[in-house]
Amino acid sequence: MDEHPSLAVSTVIFALRDSELWTPLVRRIRQPYQDRWALPGGWVAPQEGLETTAARKLLETTQLDPTYLEQLYCFGDIGRSPSGRVVSVVYWALVRPDQAERSSDDDNVRWFRADALPGLAFDHNRIVEYALWRLRNKMAHSSIAHGFLGETFTLAELRGVHEAVRGATLDPANFRRQVLAGGSIVPTGEHVVGASHRPPALYRYTDATLVDQGPLLASALTDRED
Amino acid sequence: MDEHPSLAVSTVIFALRDSELWTPLVRRIRQPYQDRWALPGGWVAPQEGLETTAARKLLETTQLDPTYLEQLYCFGDIGRSPSGRVVSVVYWALVRPDQAERSSDDDNVRWFRADALPGLAFDHNRIVEYALWRLRNKMAHSSIAHGFLGETFTLAELRGVHEAVRGATLDPANFRRQVLAGGSIVPTGEHVVGASHRPPALYRYTDATLVDQGPLLASALTDRED
Numbered sequence: 001m002d003e004h005p006s007l008a009v010s011t012v013i014f015a016l017r018d019s020e021l022w023t024p025l026v027r028r029i030r031q032p033y034q035d036r037w038a039l040p041g042g043w044v045a046p047q048e049g050l051e052t053t054a055a056r057k058l059l060e061t062t063q064l065d066p067t068y069l070e071q072l073y074c075f076g077d078i079g080r081s082p083s084g085r086v087v088s089v090v091y092w093a094l095v096r097p098d099q100a101e102r103s104s105d106d107d108n109v110r111w112f113r114a115d116a117l118p119g120l121a122f123d124h125n126r127i128v129e130y131a132l133w134r135l136r137n138k139m140a141h142s143s144i145a146h147g148f149l150g151e152t153f154t155l156a157e158l159r160g161v162h163e164a165v166r167g168a169t170l171d172p173a174n175f176r177r178q179v180l181a182g183g184s185i186v187p188t189g190e191h192v193v194g195a196s197h198r199p200p201a202l203y204r205y206t207d208a209t210l211v212d213q214g215p216l217l218a219s220a221l222t223d224r225e226d
Numbered sequence: 227m228d229e230h231p232s233l234a235v236s237t238v239i240f241a242l243r244d245s246e247l248w249t250p251l252v253r254r255i256r257q258p259y260q261d262r263w264a265l266p267g268g269w270v271a272p273q274e275g276l277e278t279t280a281a282r283k284l285l286e287t288t289q290l291d292p293t294y295l296e297q298l299y300c301f302g303d304i305g306r307s308p309s310g311r312v313v314s315v316v317y318w319a320l321v322r323p324d325q326a327e328r329s330s331d332d333d334n335v336r337w338f339r340a341d342a343l344p345g346l347a348f349d350h351n352r353i354v355e356y357a358l359w360r361l362r363n364k365m366a367h368s369s370i371a372h373g374f375l376g377e378t379f380t381l382a383e384l385r386g387v388h389e390a391v392r393g394a395t396l397d398p399a400n401f402r403r404q405v406l407a408g409g410s411i412v413p414t415g416e417h418v419v420g421a422s423h424r425p426p427a428l429y430r431y432t433d434a435t436l437v438d439q440g441p442l443l444a445s446a447l448t449d450r451e452d
Contacts, residue, residue, distance in 0.1 A: 004232050005270055007313055044231055046311055050302035074300040074315045076276035085272055087233055087315075089300045 005076070005085035009054040010041030010124070012072065012092040012131040013064055014114060015100035016148045019164050021114040021135075023128060024103050026061045032082045033121030037110065039128070040064075041088070054091045062103040066093035072131055080123045088122075092131050094147030115167070139165050143184055143205045152188050152202040155179070231302070231311040235280040236267030236350070238298065238318040238357040239290055240340060241326035242374045245390050247340040249354060250329050252287045258308045259347030263336065265354070266290075267314070280317045288329040292319035298357055306349045314348075318357050320373030341393065365391050369410055369431045378414050378428040381405070 014021050025037040042057040044050060051069050059065050069091040076087040105111060112118070114132055117125060138144040145161040159175045179185060186206055191199040240247050251263040268283040270276060277295050285291050295317040302313040331337060338344070340358055343351060364370040371387040385401045405411060412432055417425040 003272060004230055005272065006230050007233055044302070044313070046229060046231065047304060049304055050300065050313070071300060074276065074297060076270070076315065078273060078275055087270070087276070089302065089313075 005087045007044045008041055008086055008088045009044055009050055009057065010039040010088050010090050010127070011054050011058045011069060012039060012090065012128055013058070013062070013066065013095055014092070014131070014135060014148075015095045015111075016097060016161060016164055017100070017111070019160050021132070021164050022100075022111045023114045023117075024062050024064065024100075024109060024111050025117075025120065027108045027110070028121050029108070036121040037112070037118055037124075038121035039090070039124050044089075050089050051091060054089075062109050064095060064099065064103045066095050066099065069093045072127075072134065075123060075127060077123065086122075088127075090127055090131075092134070094135075094144070096148060096150060098150075136165055146205050152190065152204050154192060154200040154202060156200060158185070158203070231313045233270045234267055234312055234314045235270055235276055235283065236265040236314050236316050236353070237280050237284045237295060238265060238316065238354055239284070239288070239292065239321055240318070240357070240361065240374075241321045241337075242323060242387060242390050243326070243337070245386050247358070247390050248326075248337045249340045249343075250288050250290065250326075250335055250337050251343075251346065253334045253336070254347055255334070262347040263338070263344055264347035265316070265350050270315075276315050277317060280315075288335050290321060290325065290329045292321050292325065295319045298353075298360065301349060301353060303349065312348075314353075316353055316357075318360070320361075320370070322374060322376060324376075362391055372431050378416065378430050380418060380426040380428060382426060384411070384429070 013024055015024075016022070024040065026040045028034055028036050028038050040058050040061045041054065043053075045053050045056075048056070051071070054069055055065070058069075070093065072090045072092045074087065074089045078085060080086060080088075100111075103109060103111070114128060117128060119125065120128070135144070139162060145158060145165070148161045149157060155176055156172070158179065159170055159172060162175070163170055184206055185203045188202045188204050190202045192202060193199070239250055241250075242248070250266065252266045254260055254262050254264050266284050266287040267280065269279075271279050271282075274282070277297070280295055281291070284295075296319065298316045298318045300313065300315045304311060306312060306314075326337075329335060329337070340354060343354060345351065346354070361370070365388060371384060371391075374387045375383060381402055382398070384405065385396055385398060388401070389396055410432055411429045414428045414430050416428045418428060419425070
């Protein structure tokens with residue numbers, strides 16, 4: 001009765017594909033929930049920081065290596081694992097399409113649409129739902145959309161991120177007006193290079209936005225020990 | 227090497243006293259850090275949810291019983307305890323003055339000004355600093371100030387909360403204009419009962435504000451198992 005609970009870490013990764021949010025899952029190769037899909041993760045290593053363990057497990061299982069993981073929540077319900085008390089510290093990150101390409105589907109890793117998941121192991125459906133809720137909340141008042149984009153982007157690309165996360169179609173003219181009025185992005189003066197007759201303008205987030213907000217930027221709270 | 231880290235919970239409590247933020251600390255009665263002040267907390271019980279353990283430990287040590295605890299962060303640096311790897315899930319809550327009165331100073335419990343703490347055990351100074359940072363951030367865009375106030379309050383009382391948290395004096399007329407324009411509070415039609423010639427008006431937060439935001443309200447994420 002006085003044993004400590006087991007401590008695990010897991011990570012929710014979101015990426016944008018074809019204007020929809022996708023997340024990679026890993027097939028469980030042992031009980032409990034053998035063969036079910038689950039979030040990438042594993043046990044906390046004794047001599048490793050939580051975030052470091054999360055990043056290592058993520059890289060080992062999915063080949064994904066996000067530059068920043070943000071802690072999402074610590075899940076500790078007593079009934080969440082049938083094999084004993086397990087407390088899971090969950091991290092999350094966004095990856096750009098070029099980063100996501102490092103992780104392709106195979107027998108044990110598969111990308112799913114974040115809003116159309118199968119029944120996952122443990123309480124992982126609930127965890128992904130919470131991560132989606134947090135993502136949508138953050139979109140409203142931070143530069144988090146940047147995590148899906150490169151350094152520069154078109155207004156159509158930025159609108160695509162908002163449409164994918166919010167699950168809604170946005171009017172291009174209204175979106176343009178609102179986002180430019182917000183002052184968080186500025187034109188770079190460059191345009192998309194290509195064959196188009198009228199190449200779209202490229203924008204970037206202002207430095208102030210990047211410093212203040214967004215889960216992809218290190219805060220005073222990251223616990224990287226490596 | 228394959229042992230699990232020990233898992234603890236701790237709680238940061240903030241209350242307003244004389245227009246300043248105060249927090250209760252508990253004297254450690256054993257090593258490590260014997261006799262140092264520390265956040266109220268203890269080991270996670272095997273058959274108890276994290277938040278339930280946090281609330282129980284808080285009640286046992288300080289007699290405080292906040293109606294809602296919000297998870298702040300999970301701290302897991304490898305070097306944070308000299309006696310082995312300890313991962314701490316930290317909760318926080320605000321309590322009103324009448325609730326805070328249940329916890330009076332004695333040999334083993336003492337209230338400190340949150341911005342003038344002594345050197346605490348473990349990384350608890352850093353944890354309180356982070357809780358303060360989170361509180362200040364939340365004040366800017368939620369009804370969190372409500373946690374320090376009763377159901378109804380005067381504009382002067384609300385301004386006092388903002389001044390205490392932000393550590394700044396605010397112009398009464400500007401504050402009044404801004405907070406009323408924000409639409410999150412409305413007059414109740416009542417006034418403070420007393421001997422004053424012109425008793426100040428009472429306000430309350432709108433229902434929409436309470437439903438949407440603030441750490442004192444249960445979200446889908448609370449892990450109460452009791």
